[in-house]
Amino acid sequence: MAVKGAIFPLFCALVGGCFSAPSPLAPGLSGSVGMPSLGVQTGAVELPSRGPGFVRYRPHGKNHWGRPRLVSALERIAAEIDAERPGGLLVIGDLAAERGGKIPRHSSHRSGRDVDLLFYALTPAGAPLASPGFLRYESDGLAIDPGSGDYLRLDVAREWLLVKKLVSDPELGVQFLFISKPLEALLMDYARARGEPLELQDRAQTVMLQPRDSLPHDDHLHLRIACSPEEIQAGCSGGGPYWEWLAPLPTNQTTTQALLEEIAQDEPLEPLGAMPLAGTTPEGGGV
Numbered sequence: 001m002a003v004k005g006a007i008f009p010l011f012c013a014l015v016g017g018c019f020s021a022p023s024p025l026a027p028g029l030s031g032s033v034g035m036p037s038l039g040v041q042t043g044a045v046e047l048p049s050r051g052p053g054f055v056r057y058r059p060h061g062k063n064h065w066g067r068p069r070l071v072s073a074l075e076r077i078a079a080e081i082d083a084e085r086p087g088g089l090l091v092i093g094d095l096a097a098e099r100g101g102k103i104p105r106h107s108s109h110r111s112g113r114d115v116d117l118l119f120y121a122l123t124p125a126g127a128p129l130a131s132p133g134f135l136r137y138e139s140d141g142l143a144i145d146p147g148s149g150d151y152l153r154l155d156v157a158r159e160w161l162l163v164k165k166l167v168s169d170p171e172l173g174v175q176f177l178f179i180s181k182p183l184e185a186l187l188m189d190y191a192r193a194r195g196e197p198l199e200l201q202d203r204a205q206t207v208m209l210q211p212r213d214s215l216p217h218d219d220h221l222h223l224r225i226a227c228s229p230e231e232i233q234a235g236c237s238g239g240g241p242y243w244e245w246l247a248p249l250p251t252n253q254t255t256t257q258a259l260l261e262e263i264a265q266d267e268p269l270e271p272l273g274a275m276p277l278a279g280t281t282p283e284g285g286g287v
């Protein structure tokens with residue numbers, strides 16, 4: 001059972017924008033700072049315009065910067081899928097601006113933890129092809145390409161392989177995979193039919209979510225990674241749940257059991273007999 005609760009510090013005010021941007025006044029903030037919808041980033045890495053198994057949807061776009069572990073996982077996983085099921089191509093949409101903040105077309109994508117992944121696509125006859133754009137897939141897994149008028153089919157096998165690799169990656173730490181409910185159902189039906197491990201199915205089903213406050217995500221898979229424990233200490237703010245299978249969060253050192261016992265054994269007041277009398281000072285002392 002996943003842990004639904006999450007404890008994250010709030011770094012941003014409701015008015016006046018985010019005051020948590022790294023600055024000379026806040027030198028400790030770095031990396032992914034603030035929340036995905038109200039944050040910035042430092043030390044970002046740019047996804048190349050193409051590589052084994054992937055291509056950027058906007059090859060000349062400026063918003064393909066993200067956390068180093070996100071960018072390296074995208075490159076690694078796309079290459080693995082290409083090796084295991086050659087012929088498909090992962091088309092990758094926007095990540096974030098080099099220094100984060102608001103970018104066109106998105107309300108989140110501000111702190112380097114978000115990326116839009118177009119769906120792996122097939123022709124109706126089953127031949128893989130690079131997704132021509134953000135096409136809306138219906139519950140039967142079919143979409144119409146408005147450019148050509150042709151039907152495309154969701155490549156469920158490659159898409160499930162992508163989901164499986166994302167949620168299984170030990171370093172990536174997926175927080176959400178936003179996707180419409182009908183498409184999630186298609187992927188989970190496929191996973192069940194393949195007899196995938198129940199724990200993997202549970203994780204995938206837990207992180208896949210159709211958001212209530214934005215588009216249904218029937219035209220792409222939106223990956224958001226969680227703050228790592230180190231990032232939280234440097235200013236990353238979750239904006240959502242932190243799943244129990246992710247790396248343990250830092251504990252509050254002041255409340256360890258050993259320290260509590262030590263405090264309990266302390267005598268806050270010395271016995272009355274040992275107290276100096278009023279008007280005198282302890283030996284060797286002075287006022």
Ligand SMILES: [Zn+2]
Pocket residue numbers: 115116220221222
């Ligand atoms: Zn998205």
